[in-house]
Amino acid sequence: MFFRMLKMLILPLMATSIVTGLANLNGKSAGKIGLITIGYYIFTTMVATLVGIIVAISIKPGHVINHAVITVKSVDNTPSQSAKDVFLDLVRNIIPDNIVQATFVMSGTKYVKLDKQTVTQHEHINGRNSSNNTDATEDETWTPTSVYKPGMNALGILSYFMIFGVILGRLGDKGKIVLQFFLTLNDITIRMVLLVMWYSPVGIMFLIIGKVLSVEDLISTAQQLAIYLTTIIAGTTVHVLILLPLLYFAVTRRNPFTVIRGMTQAIVTALAIASSSATLPITIQCCEDNLKMNNAITRFVLPLGATINMDGTAIFYVVSAFYIAQMHAISLHFFEVILLSLCTVLTSVGVAAIPNAAIVTLMVILSSVGLPVESISILLAVDWFLGRVRTVVNIIGDCLTAAMLDHFFPQADVDVNVEMGPEMSLCSSADDHPTTELV
Structure with a gap:
């Protein structure tokens, strides 16, 4: 119930936050903040990828169980996505053909047999005899096809409302009524988040207990993958407690752990639900109320970071790829490591901010460097835990980025002086709703 309530608030919160945030920025500040934010997110993802490579090569988690007997579940013979497919899906999702449809489906690539219609015609003419010959050309009959998959297209919604907010901010007096609507809607959504937070202790408790009880043999699973878990935890710890704070301190000369301490409630929520998007309401509340x-x-x-900033996911991709390669005694050459890094950055930006989405996208990473995709089944037993680690790293990176930009773009650089008459006021008192009143 707690997870479903948070998911219910993702779309209205993302839309209203992006529109009101950009509409209240003047054009000069909006352009600078947008470029700095996207560039910084991509840079930290590249740093996270490098950290994953270093810890995987140093610890070598796959060598520890190289001679152990591991049961690998078989998968179907449908080809997995390539790096090209992921890039094309990313472009399609950034520019959705229907913004309403983007709220519940997203573009994806699915492999189907090329001669499906031909086989159907032969079966109609010759009965079922021709179906016996399809296996001979099975490797040549698969073709990628763009389809719609269930799930909110956060990238498409984000891109639409980013443009919407920038244009709304430049309309001046013409956009006052629309801006007032989104500010009021944002205020209503934040109040709904506060109501959900009263239920959070009970919801978080049951979410964590349920996940722990779903593991059949927790002790043996942890023993089998202990080094793998240690490697990922080491990489994420170095990235989120050393590198990102050092980068924040070097840029702002402020204590980064003050920011981390102020978002304790968001971190606890992320550990429970393992979703950057679902944690977004609490993350925004912590940054605005606790960190001012x-x-x-x-x-x-923050909504932009919940969509494209996936540092924890990048570390997970790299370590998992090296883990499977070392487990199967496969050496990754220099160019394969470069390809692995590029695919990691690309898929980290495009991965959906929902629980367990990374384990599915990992198939693209493995197939891009020729690693056995079926070995992913080994990681499923501990992915419920790693998903929470990834989410915590992602939201801490988001908040540190927001704090850094808040340092360089103080309140004086924000264009909130939209002149409105008394009849256009959003609230009767500035003390009641200080964040939504238009001056």
């Missing part, structure tokens, strides 16, 4: 960040910054940077 500029809401025009947080409502743009």
